[in-house]
Amino acid sequence: MPIGHTWSVAVLGIDGRVIEVEADLGGGLPTTKLVGLPDAGLREAKDRVRSAVKNSSQQWPAEKLTLGLSPANLPKLGSGYDLAIAVAVLAAAGKVPATRLPGTVLLGELSLDGRVREIRGVLPGLIAARKAGMKRAVVPVQSLSEAALVEDLDVLGAACLADVIAWLNGENALVAPENPAESPQPKLADLVDVVGQPEARWALEVAAAGGHHVLFVGPPGVGKTMLAKRLPGLLPVLSIEEALEVTAVHSVHGSLSQTAPLVTTPPFIAPHHSVSVAALIGGGSGLAGPGLISRAHRGVLLLDEACEFSSAALESLRTALEEGEVRIARSKGSVRYPARFQLILATNPCPCAPPRETDCTCTPTAQRRYRNRLSGPLLDRIDMQVRMRPITAMTTHTDEKPETTAVVRQRVLAARERAAARWSAHGWRTNAEVPGPALRRQFPLPAKATALLDRSLDLGQLTARGADRCLRLSWTLADLSNVPEPGADHVAAALEFRDRRAA
Template sequence: MALGRAYSVAVRGLHGEAVEIEADITSGLPGVHLVGLADAALQESRDRVRSAITNSGHQWPMSRLTLALSPATLPKMGSVYDVALAAAVLSASRKKPWERLEKSILLGELALDGRVRPVRGVLPAVLAARRDGWPTAVVPVGNLGEASLVDGIEVLGVNSLGQLFGWLEGKGSLADRTVSETPDDDVEADLADIVGQTHARRAVEIAAAGAHHLMLTGPPGIGKTMLAQRLPGLLPPLSESEALEVTAIHSVVGMVSDATPLITRPPFVAPHHTSSVAALVGGGSGMARPGAVSRAHRGVLFLDECAEMGVSALEALRTPLEDGEIRLARRDGVARYPARFQLVMAANPCPCAPADPRDCICAAPVKRRYLGKLSGPLMDRVDLRVDMHSVRAGAFADEAAEATSVVRARVACAREAAAARWTAVGVRTNAEVPGPVLRRGFRPSREAMAPLRTALDRGLISIRGVDRTLRVAWSLCDLAGRTSPDCHDVATALSFRQAGTRS
């Protein structure tokens, strides 16, 4: 009997767990038996591993071979275990373990000729290996850029199974970690391109300062999409921990760039209005994959023509908007993905949407049904609502409007003030502050709260609406450089909330 061991990582959601792979060669009829809750892609790895080993100049054991992946109760999915399976078989064949193999995590898919192909989810897998104290992680060269983002662990890149065998024997070397290029932040849409729309520009600035959700309503061609596309340019760069978290999500999806793997700018995700619930919040069989809400984590999720979207897709946004994460239960377990994004919705006022409202041919019931998809509970979670109107010729002024760089500087100052204020609470932006904290420890003066009390007594706003209005008031206060919201800040925040499709 000969026994070999190798180690890999199973990624569930963004959480990785080490997997021990054992290869047992015993006497009996030739055959390969794979155990340990393997999915279809992993079952097919038996043929890939056999061809890769033989085509790399090594002998395939002509006897009974059992491959076990532990923990046995943990579902294993994908082709990420190919390299580790091959290493375990080679270790069992030589009847003597490699010292390097006992201390390394192996990731990668094998081609039939022994080449190692890149796989998804390498970044969260390497993060898990570092957390568990593994000294070395061997990844495909195609994934070396994203794996090199993780400090505190030796990261090596492998091109082929033959190269890996030479390294295990101590007769060769693997590619060392690489230094990633810095993404170019200079190319971006400028806020100065927007003609007119002073009120909407102000709302976008407030949304950027406090990470608030925004709803833009108006006829086509007035700049709703342009404003939404310029919001990410106003946001500050991601912190180191945020950048790793966002990049890990994109690694699981398979959308990490080889040249610049680290995502340092807030992402902008704009799914089509025909997107399904699974495409929006995540889904799939077995273990759920991230959707648009997770890919927009720490960035902007833009839903253009939101009134054309399905009701079920829109209502699925309620939980991530409130909790900042999405929990997806599937056959193989519950996947949890972060989803702390800024929602920006844009819609026409009615189906015909003429440039001049007087030319509208839609009956009143048709208008109500059109925006009726945006339910009260969903709109109650939107902090800023803006009705945009057609621009007149006077908006074409000789002086250019404020550029993105100017507004971004004000937003940065406001965010710094908010982060310093909420440090003890454990959050960084006004939109994340819990309601009880706003109503108790940081409640504005009685005079400043007067507009909110009036709206609450008249039934124009909910308790959640009070909390969200106070968050916007704090953002207005931070932009103005004051230490506490005054009556004007609260009234302005309330006016933004009562505009649009819901009061």
């Protein structure tokens, strides 16, 4: 009897791999064997699929059945292969023709009564299928709007296995995707609500213009958290490429909207200080899932009360801050998730945190222990360290009205456009993404401009990584000033932002 062939997709992290599903009938007593490194959930598929086939008015083959998933050395996890397995069995038994199966990817979990249930990771799976040359995909109807985001792929939705069988027999048509709904724009807080703090407001504008990380230090109630929450409103909307990256992460996480799945605005993630390392970076048994830093990809990660976070959680951010991605190894394999986010740290100067520093009752040892939660290597990766001042009557009663988010955003977008035009040939979008060697070799500044930077390196006041970050920051300051390249004043201002005494 011929072998039935169908295709599905394995998703590891946000990377997909097309899987060939084979069904071979005959050669022994009625048994079902599944091979190809299935996990526990996939091993149960043979029981789910058998019930789904029977409850779809089809007969399960009364022969030895061998199911193979290739490549056999790649771990297969989850229940998304159910639909492909069921159709492969029916094709091998001659119940459905195989004319529409070549070039078609089948995704979906089957319930015992034959319904096709939604699964996670449809978007990255179909992107991988398109790259592999597949032309058509059948997905659960609940995932149809997400699947329709993949261009150059004919996407169809199925509510149950019986619909797929009828479609293969040419008896009906599956559900076609509708025009996707526009993603709702979140209501963002406005900068006009922040009282005073002109230096911190300027630092936030610079951070938004260049994609830089920021540390705000100050007594409670001065507006650290308020400022941080207003950063997303200054950032530009995501490009199509960026939106698909972010949506793919949220698809694997399972947090997409069914009606408007495309994420077009920069995400904003603010975990509680009790968050675990696994929740922050990503984890789980078998194969790691995406953590909060990956959900903040192309957006903002706010760690409020940063010194209350565990040292392990804070130190786990180091690699992601440098490389823009996180790689996690578990028993079932290693996965990679993107994690290029803007980090905003906000903290009090000491544990007691009085409104005035002169009223502090902490011992020097307690102050040192509290601040040491933010280690030197972590602070070296923070571009800007800003000390915020207490609010005074002078700053709350002034005739000068604070600038709104809309006004500041226009300057930010203009600066980002200048940076994007400068780095477009190299594939970088913001100044914060430019590698240090490229800045020093391809875009060197005159010795007069970097004299203060060189002196700080010579005196040991700055590391080589810190110098690179100063150069990136100086380019952002130059873009905001609308000048072709940074001067000595911009480099000096960048050094001032990195003053370790602010922490």
